[in-house]
Amino acid sequence: MDQYLEICEQLGTEPDPQKMPLTESSFPTEVQVAFFMFGLLSDVWEGMSGTYCGKDWSHCSQLFDIYSVEDPKTTMYFMKLYERILMNHRAEEADRKRKAEERKAKSGGKNYTHNVSG
Secondary structure, eight states: OHHHHHHHHHHTOOOOTTTSOOOGGGSOHHHHHHHHHHHHSOEEEOTTTOOEEEEOOTTHHHHHHHTTOSOHHHHHHHHHHHHHHHHHHHHHHHHHHHHHHHHHHHTTTOOOOTTOOO
16 A cells, blocks of 8 residues: 555655555455464465475464364355456466467567667
């Protein structure tokens, strides 16, 4: 949100609450707990390619006990929903990068700078 406000200030525009990015505090308590718990889980990466595989869920029930989560079922639902959104976003980013690399390879990897002033 701070970055959005800085950009508005630089552009000399009034911040629009409808366009302002959400923060964790914008969500209900149950979702905030899910964000917190999700952040405690370890990330799993595929060793050779470095691909993000998601979270290690094996310690989830222990974390629920340690932090006395009142509604583990709802918290787990929001955690898995968030993971799905995150995984889809990362897959889209990887696909975008792959396509950019393919375009670069097709063009011979050349950088055209004839329109750039020195």
